[in-house]
Amino acid sequence: MLRNDCFACHSVVDRVAGPPYLDVSRRYLSPDAVLKKRLANKIAEGGGGLWYGGYMSPHPLLKLEQIDAMVDWVLAIHSMEQIWFQQCTPQQVSDWDLMERGRFRMEVSTNGNSEVLRSGHGDQVCFWGARAFASLEGKMVQVSGQVEVKVPGKYLFRLHKTGVGSLKINDQVVIREDVTDHEYIKELSEGSYSLVLNYQPVSASDTLILSWMTPSAEYFTVIGQ
Ligand code: HEC
The missing domain is CATH 1.10.760.10 (Cytochrome c-like domain)
Structure with missing residues (x-):
């Protein structure tokens, strides 16, 4: 398809x-x-x-x-x-606070201000549950990392989000902030790609999951699995 x-x-x-x-x-x-x-x-x-x-x-x-x-x-x-x-266990942003390693790096800043308030690492962007974004209303969360593509072909990216968020691949915005644009198909060749996700939480129980459907997959998998 x-x-x-x-x-x-x-x-x-x-x-x-x-x-x-x-x-x-x-x-x-x-x-x-x-x-x-x-x-x-x-x-x-x-x-x-x-x-x-x-x-x-x-x-x-x-x-x-x-x-x-x-x-x-x-x-x-x-x-x-x-x-x-x-597929993903519910994570809270605070779970990442003390982790020093992982595929993705997370930074929390005040909206409109580049000063980093908190940072940490994790392996999957999979925040959901009752307190995923506890006390982060009005803040800006940025998650960035690299993904390796071994099989060339069409990839379907999906950003499942309840707040306001966008996804950039290699510096190009592919999923915009408007809520209706959650999926994006990109033809990828073999190599390494940078992903940057900007997210503004609207409530403590927001959901933010980054996944993809690889060319041979039956359905979405959370990136990092
Ligand atoms: C040009 C746009 C277009 C393309 C290309 C397209 N679809 Fe659709 N598809 C539609 C629209 C519009 C409807 C809703 C039709 C209706 O209201 O009865 C639809 C409906 C469907 C339905 C539900 C039908 C029903 O009776 O409920 C299925 C299943 C479906 N498409 C699968 C596919 C598959 C598989 C492909 C690729 C082979 C495909 N579509 C390509 C526009 C498209």
């Missing part, structure tokens, strides 16, 4: 031209053969009228087995979503 045009109109969680795949899988929670056939036909022939008024283009060049596999993948997403969420 990453190699085809499916992600031009759909993303997993966000509403773009087409419905998010997660919403599609939640709409059809107990799919039977008739439903799967209907969805496969719609992908092959194109169509509209069920979601937000848009129209899906036909896909005459795809083989039936490919389309069936795509339908199965889309329909299973709601269950993968739960697994994905359990």
